[in-house]
Amino acid sequence: MNTIAHASHTASLAELSVRRIVEELRRRVEGLRPLSQIESPRLQTGIREIDEGLLSGGIPMGGLVEWLSDRPGSGAEDLALRLAAAACRRGGAAVIVDGAGTFYPPVAFQRGIDPAQLLLVRPASRQDAIWAVYQSLADENVAAVFAAFPRVSDIAMRRFQLAAEKSGGLGLILRPEAARHSPCWAAVRLLVEPRPWPRPGDTLSEARRLRIHLLAARGMIPGRSVEVLVHEPTYPLPDHWRLAERLRADAARRPQQNRVWG
Amino acid sequence: MPHAVPNKTGSGAEARHSLRDVLAHRLTRYTPTVLLDPLDDRAVILDLTGLSHLWSSELALVSEILADCDDLGTPPVRIAFGDTIGMATIFTRGAALRAQDAALPQRLSWVYWIPAGQGIPFLRRYPIAALGFRQEIVDCCRELGIRTVADFMEIPADAIAARFGRDTWRRWEEITGRRTEILPPWQPPEENSVTQCLEYPCTSPEALAFCLQRAVELLLLQTATGDRGITRLAVTVHCEGGGKVEDSLAFFTPASDPQRILEVLHLRLERCHLPGAVWGVRVTAAETAPLLTRQGWLFEGLREERRTLRWGRLVERLAARLGEERVLQPVLRAEYQPELAWEGFPIFSARKRSPFRATALPDLGPRPTRLYGRPIPVAVMAAHPDGPPYRCFHGGKWFAVVRAWGPERIETGWWRGRTTARDYYRTEWEDGSHLWLYRRLQDGRWFLHGSFG
Numbered sequence: 001m002n003t004i005a006h007a008s009h010t011a012s013l014a015e016l017s018v019r020r021i022v023e024e025l026r027r028r029v030e031g032l033r034p035l036s037q038i039e040s041p042r043l044q045t046g047i048r049e050i051d052e053g054l055l056s057g058g059i060p061m062g063g064l065v066e067w068l069s070d071r072p073g074s075g076a077e078d079l080a081l082r083l084a085a086a087a088c089r090r091g092g093a094a095v096i097v098d099g100a101g102t103f104y105p106p107v108a109f110q111r112g113i114d115p116a117q118l119l120l121v122r123p124a125s126r127q128d129a130i131w132a133v134y135q136s137l138a139d140e141n142v143a144a145v146f147a148a149f150p151r152v153s154d155i156a157m158r159r160f161q162l163a164a165e166k167s168g169g170l171g172l173i174l175r176p177e178a179a180r181h182s183p184c185w186a187a188v189r190l191l192v193e194p195r196p197w198p199r200p201g202d203t204l205s206e207a208r209r210l211r212i213h214l215l216a217a218r219g220m221i222p223g224r225s226v227e228v229l230v231h232e233p234t235y236p237l238p239d240h241w242r243l244a245e246r247l248r249a250d251a252a253r254r255p256q257q258n259r260v261w262g
Numbered sequence: 263m264p265h266a267v268p269n270k271t272g273s274g275a276e277a278r279h280s281l282r283d284v285l286a287h288r289l290t291r292y293t294p295t296v297l298l299d300p301l302d303d304r305a306v307i308l309d310l311t312g313l314s315h316l317w318s319s320e321l322a323l324v325s326e327i328l329a330d331c332d333d334l335g336t337p338p339v340r341i342a343f344g345d346t347i348g349m350a351t352i353f354t355r356g357a358a359l360r361a362q363d364a365a366l367p368q369r370l371s372w373v374y375w376i377p378a379g380q381g382i383p384f385l386r387r388y389p390i391a392a393l394g395f396r397q398e399i400v401d402c403c404r405e406l407g408i409r410t411v412a413d414f415m416e417i418p419a420d421a422i423a424a425r426f427g428r429d430t431w432r433r434w435e436e437i438t439g440r441r442t443e444i445l446p447p448w449q450p451p452e453e454n455s456v457t458q459c460l461e462y463p464c465t466s467p468e469a470l471a472f473c474l475q476r477a478v479e480l481l482l483l484q485t486a487t488g489d490r491g492i493t494r495l496a497v498t499v500h501c502e503g504g505g506k507v508e509d510s511l512a513f514f515t516p517a518s519d520p521q522r523i524l525e526v527l528h529l530r531l532e533r534c535h536l537p538g539a540v541w542g543v544r545v546t547a548a549e550t551a552p553l554l555t556r557q558g559w560l561f562e563g564l565r566e567e568r569r570t571l572r573w574g575r576l577v578e579r580l581a582a583r584l585g586e587e588r589v590l591q592p593v594l595r596a597e598y599q600p601e602l603a604w605e606g607f608p609i610f611s612a613r614k615r616s617p618f619r620a621t622a623l624p625d626l627g628p629r630p631t632r633l634y635g636r637p638i639p640v641a642v643m644a645a646h647p648d649g650p651p652y653r654c655f656h657g658g659k660w661f662a663v664v665r666a667w668g669p670e671r672i673e674t675g676w677w678r679g680r681t682t683a684r685d686y687y688r689t690e691w692e693d694g695s696h697l698w699l700y701r702r703l704q705d706g707r708w709f710l711h712g713s714f715g
Contacts, residue, residue, distance in 0.1 A: 073695035077631040078715030093573055104633040104712065105592035105604050120590040120606055121580055128584055139576040194694025200664045208696060 043086045043170065045079055049226045054214050055188065059083065061090075061143075062168045063187035064161050068215070069194075070177035075210045075230060076192035077148070078111075080172040084144035085112035087170045092143025093117045095136040099129040100148065130156045137163035137171050148174035154183050161185040180215055189216040195227070207231050281336065282306060286448040288330050292323070297445040299351055301394045306448060307347055324373050331371070342374035347445065348437030349381040352392045382438070386412035395433060399426050424679065455496075455546035456480045463502040463539035470499070470540050474527060477545045478520050485547050491516025494549035495523065497531075505537030511582055512610040514574030516551040522575070529582040577609050586610055598674045599682050600633060600711070627670050628688055630698045630712030637709035640699065647706070650687050651699055656710060665690040673703070688714065 042058025044051040051058050059065055065083065069076040085108075088094045094113050096103055101122055109115055121136075123129040129147065136145045137160055145164075152175065164171045177191060195209040207229040214224045286296050286306045295309035310323075317323040324341060331339050344350035353374040376384055388411050390403045403426075408414050414434075423431035435441035458477040460469060474497075485492060493516055499507040511530055517523050581589045590606030597603045641655035650666035669685035683703035690696050696714035701707070 071693060071695050072632060073630075073691075073697045073713035073715060075696070075715045081631065081715075095576075100632075102632040102634055102712075104600075104630055105606075106594060107629045107631050108592075109594065110629065115592065115594065118592060119577070119580075119609070120592050121584065122588045122590065122606075123584050124588065132580055132584060135576060135579055139573070141573045142576065194696070196664045196692055196694045197690060200662075202665060206667070208690065209694065 043083055045082045045086070047079075047082075047228050047230065049228045050079070050212055053226050054190075054212060054224060055217070056220070059170070059188055061087065061170055062165050063218075064157070064164055064171040064173055064185060066179070066184065066186040066189040067172065067174045068177045068180055068189065068191045069174070071194075074192050074194045075208060076174055076190075078230070079192065079210075079212075080146060080174060081108055081111045081113070083170065084108075084146050084172055087144040088113050088117055090143060092141055092169070093119055095119045095121060095132075095142050095145045097121045097123065097129050097132045097136065097145065097147035099123055099126065126151070133171070133173075134159055134163055137169050138167055140167040140169070142167070142169050144170045144172060146172045146174075150176060152179075154185070157183075157185045184216040186216070187218050188214070189222075191215050283448075283450070284334055285331070285336060287450065288334055289327070290448075292327070296448040297347070298448050300445065301351070302355060305351065305354065307350065307445065309347075320375065328371055338371040340372045340374070342376070344376050345378055345381055346437060346439040347443045348394070348433070349376060349385070349439075351394065352385060352388060352437065355392055355394065382415075385437075386410065386415065390414055393433065393437065395426075395430055399430050402426070423677075454481060454484045454550070455544060456484070457542060457544040459542035460540065463541040465539045470531075470543070471524075471528065473540070473543050474531075474545070475520065475524055477543050478523050478527070481545050481547060482518060482520055482523075485550055486518060488550070489553055490550040491518040491553045492523065492547045492549070493517070493551045494547075495527070496546040496548040497527065498544040498546075499531070499534070499536060499540055500542045500544070501536055501540055502538040507534050507536060509534065510548060512578070512586060514577050514610070516553050518553055522578075526578050526582040529579060533583065581609060598672050600629065600672070601635075602675075603629075627686075628714070631715045633698075633712040634710070637700070637711045640708050640710045642699070642701075642708040648685075651689055651708065654689075654691065654699070654708075654710075662692040663689045664692055669701075672700075686711070 042051075042055075042060055044058040065080070067076040067080050084094050089112070094108070094117060096105070096108065096118065098120060099122070103120065105115075105118065105120060108118055119136075121132045123132050126149070129149070130152065133145055133147045134156075136142050152173070157173070160171050160173065163169075171186075173186070180189070180191060191213040193211040193213065195211055197205070197209060209227065210230055211225055211227045214220070214222050216222050282298075282304055286298075289306060289308055290296050293308050293310055293313055297307040297309060299305035299307055314320075317326075320343060327341060328339075340354045342350040342353035344353060353376065390408055390410060390413070391400050393411065393414070395403075403409075403414065408417075417425070422434060432441060436443040456477045458473050458480075460473055464470070481492075491513075493513050494510055495513070495517075496510045497508070501507070509530055511523075511526055513523075513526070577589060586608045589609045591609050592604050592606050594604050595602060638656070642651045643653040644650065645652050650668060651663045654661050654663060666687045666689045668687035670687075671683075671685050673681065673683045675682040681704075684700040685703060686698060686700045688696060689699055697710055698712040698714065700709055700711055702709065
């Protein structure tokens, strides 16, 4: 009896190690394929135009996604957080490396990241931030790492990419728009450009306009862009505000009517 | 609730602590709940709730305690019996502050016995400093002419928190028994420590690494005998010329693997500046816990545990290199003021307080991804005084506000002494960015408080 148990134990261990090697090889092969040919399940932002139109089905785990934007409040961080939440739903933790010390965790919870699986790291220097991102990406129990860098070297980005590929995690790196000309080690590089709403004062709509440019993607032709409306659920507007909107719209129409009839 | 304090102490803090440890160890024979008084490093507190039937009378208990003290060779002690911990501590601590008590011969032990439910009348004559408030509160009371507990009791209960802060109010409630006082239990001092010395002072990192490895391995041999792992390791590196570097490392789960400990230790020491050549190291298992032993990872059911352990390794590395206070577990708080709506606990203390328990999200409006620690004052033009922003001046430039949602009025915090009254607007500027502005209702000034993504 003991002999049989020992034999099954050995077989299971061998089977486990083989399975692990096969998984590792599969991940590496997928890392060489174009995004459109990857068969493994993808992460989606939940915005169809981005997921289907721009990224051919979503973003695979085990790589970097660069989000470029040139101003605060552009919407890039919100999209990155949606991806982080999608990654965490598959199991694993989210690590936020917040060098600026301004990240607001309740919004991560609002996006669906489990508070029990969120780790906030506030490094004192840029070097520490880079080290923390690398360590987190290299940990196979971390599903997503979110970090913003005003400046980061290509060497550091390459190290991030290797760490993410090895662990199967997702690195969400936010950089300024000026980084668009630097070498891209990420699986996808996106530029987020916020657009003002076409009708000023139209607060009845809660959506915001964003134009997303695909600057680089593995195995895909860059240069495409889509314009999306991102719905941001807000608190309901008070009735008197809606009335004011209507009165303002009426007032805007009145001179035109006068011109026609005058 | 007896509270015992030796009248005289040893030569230094170390002597006092060892005296208290000896006393506390002996007093565990009366009750398993021996507590430490955080305000007095000489005092121990015995919680005898539900144990009074074990002695014929309190006099018999005091006699036994005094006999024990005599047996241990401690200096004369003061023992107080009170309804609450706070009450008992006042009668021992306050004794030295009250002239009448201070005049008592110090070479004798004294026992204060306060009849049940009659502590407050006795308390009235004691100076305000005996209550154990913070020194600035005591000074403030003196400036206001509040010198005794009787004077303090004249203040209306509602005004105590407002005038002297919530800590003072909480302390007063603990003393009067309206709130349970929670104190740290006494734990026997850890004796697991190893000192390793080099043959001669050395500056080579390899020599230090070898010395540390040897010390950690020997230390683990000590802790392994009790089937325990290290959860906090204290390290002292002794350098030439009397200099030394002291540090401590926390571990997510009890550590018994030398490689794991050394990896974290090296990450921490990389950031330390050594004042000279190293001649020795001392490692101490400051906190230990029973080891989690499992058979292996063969079955699927154990994967979760393995995941927790690995996640813990990352936390240990991050905390060792960046500092424990920089690796945080965010926890939501029931506050409407945005900057107070969450709190980041250092991960190791968060683990002790609430082990990764998710909290319910309050039903709030949209919140920004970035919240500035200090709101940025901005110049704003509004259509009317209470209206939404129309144009904003920020970064040396005027921006038109294309859309604005709000106001979301947040009016809170009056109990903190300063009311926060703000009207928040989520605004879309002409360049498409979404920013969070608020108008301070007290003076009508505008501030930029955050950005949406």
